[in-house]
Every structure is written in structure tokens, then in C-alpha cells.
Amino acid sequence: GQNIDQPTEMTATEGAIVQINCTYQTSGFNGLFWYQQHAGEAPTFLSYNVLDGLEEKGRFSSFLSRSKGYSYLLLKELQMKDSASYLCAVVTDSWGKLQFGAGTQVVVTP
Amino acid sequence: IAGITQAPTSQILAAGRRMTLRCTQDMRHNAMYWYRQDLGLGLRLIHYSNTAGTTGKGEVPDGYSVSRANTDDFPLTLASAVPSQTSVYFCASSDSLDTAGELFFGEGSRLTVL
Numbered sequence: 001g002q003n004i005d006q007p008t009e010m011t012a013t014e015g016a017i018v019q020i021n022c023t024y025q026t027s028g029f030n031g032l033f034w035y036q037q038h039a040g041e042a043p044t045f046l047s048y049n050v051l052d053g054l055e056e057k058g059r060f061s062s063f064l065s066r067s068k069g070y071s072y073l074l075l076k077e078l079q080m081k082d083s084a085s086y087l088c089a090v091v092t093d094s095w096g097k098l099q100f101g102a103g104t105q106v107v108v109t110p
Numbered sequence: 111i112a113g114i115t116q117a118p119t120s121q122i123l124a125a126g127r128r129m130t131l132r133c134t135q136d137m138r139h140n141a142m143y144w145y146r147q148d149l150g151l152g153l154r155l156i157h158y159s160n161t162a163g164t165t166g167k168g169e170v171p172d173g174y175s176v177s178r179a180n181t182d183d184f185p186l187t188l189a190s191a192v193p194s195q196t197s198v199y200f201c202a203s204s205d206s207l208d209t210a211g212e213l214f215f216g217e218g219s220r221l222t223v224l
Contacts, residue, residue, distance in 0.1 A: 008150075033212065033213075035213075041217070041218075042200060042215035042216060042217050042218055043153070043200075043213075043215050044215075045212040045213070048212065087152065087153065089153075095141060095160045096141060096204050096205075096211055097143075097155070097158060097168075098143075098155075098213060099155070099169075100145075100152045100153040100154070101152055102150060102151060102152035103152050
């Protein structure tokens with residue numbers, strides 16, 4: 001079967017750093033996405049990794065290790081607006097079909 | 111640019127009724143998807159369409175049907191709604207010719223089946 005695991009919830013202080021881990025076991029792999037979803041809203045794109053290594057985009061970075069079936073999303077200089085759910089999603093076929101994890105709720109406190 | 115438009119945004123429905131959730135995109139994307147999102151379970155794929163005229167079953171297709179008569183529209187039909195279909199439904203699209211193509215989501219349709 002397909003399995004994508006990420007922690008349910010994480011809490012961090014404004015200005016701090018938080019790392020959200022995602023491990024996956026899927027029948028196919030053609031890349032990994034991270035999405036952000038604020039309560040009551042649609043998910044929005046954060047990052048995409050297909051090769052091993054770190055992709056940096058401003059305060060957000062995403063890392064992938066294909067041999068370990070592992071990714072993380074790093075959020076730096078946390079702001080209150082970063083309180084949201086973060087979704088890890090694996091591209092499982094050549095058409096771009098995504099399998100999502102259950103999401104990690106990040107709570108940023110003052 | 112509208113992106114993806116879903117309708118209705120919210121609906122309360124009696125069990126046994128038929129319901130169609132509408133989804134329209136103006137990005138000329140090849141692929142379209144319907145997901146349902148439930149607390150603790152994340153987004154689960156119901157049905158998808160890689161190109162106009164073709165559809166496929168996702169992870170949780172039972173009780174749902176879709177059609178893709180043209181590139182822009184991808185309606186989702188519940189033939190006879192049941193309470194377990196209470197959920198938030200998201201339509202999404204992507205350029206399926208590019209596996210790095212991100213999914214663009216509609217704003218969601220919140221459905222309650224009583």
C-alpha cells in the first residue's frame with residue numbers, strides 16, 4: 001500500500017525554526033510537493049523536490065532523500081501567519097497524480 | 111484570471127438526494143482532480159482525468175461519478191448521498207505533461223449530508 005507519514009501537530013514560538021518531517025512508502029515516485037493550507041482555505045504550493053538535496057525559497061526550505069524515503073520542510077523566522085497545516089504529497093505516477101499525507105498543523109505562539 | 115471555480119461553496123443535503131458539484135478551470139490544464147478532505151485523513155483522491163474524454167478512479171471512488179466532456183469542466187456527482195459523504199471537496203488541476211506542475215486548487219465545497 002501507499003503510506004505517507006508526518007506528525008499531526010507542532011508548536012513553535014514566533015521567530016523560531018520548525019522542521020516538519022515526512023516519510024513515504026509509495027508504489028511510484030516522481031517528486032514530492034509541500035503545500036500550505038490555512039484553516040478554511042485551499043492548499044497553496046510551497047515547494048517541489050525531485051532530486052536529492054535542499055531547495056531553498058526565502059524563509060522556507062525543503063529537503064529530499066529518495067533512498068531514505070524522507071523529506072522535510074524547514075520554516076525559519078516563524079511568523080504568526082505561518083500558523084497553518086502543511087501537507088506533504090508524493091507524485092506517484094508519470095501523469096502527476098498526488099498522494100497526500102494527513103498534514104501537520106503548525107501553531108506559532110507569541 | 112479566475113483559476114478554478116467551484117460551486118456551490120456550501121450545501122446541506124438530505125440523504126438519498128442526488129448532488130452535482132461543479133468545477134471549471136480557465137488555465138487550459140490537461141489534468142483535473144477531485145479530492146475530499148476529512149479531519150485526520152488529509153486529502154484523498156476520488157476521481158481524476160488526465161485529458162478531456164478520459165477519467166480514472168482514485169483512492170475513494172465509491173458513490174461518486176465524474177465526466178470530462180471538455181477541457182474546462184469536471185463535475186462530480188453523488189448519485190444518492192449518504193452521511194459518510196459529509197466532507198470538504200476540492201477540485202484541482204495541473205499541467206499533466208509536467209510532473210513538476212503544481213496542483214491548483216479551487217476554494218472547496220463544504221457538503222453536509224443529513
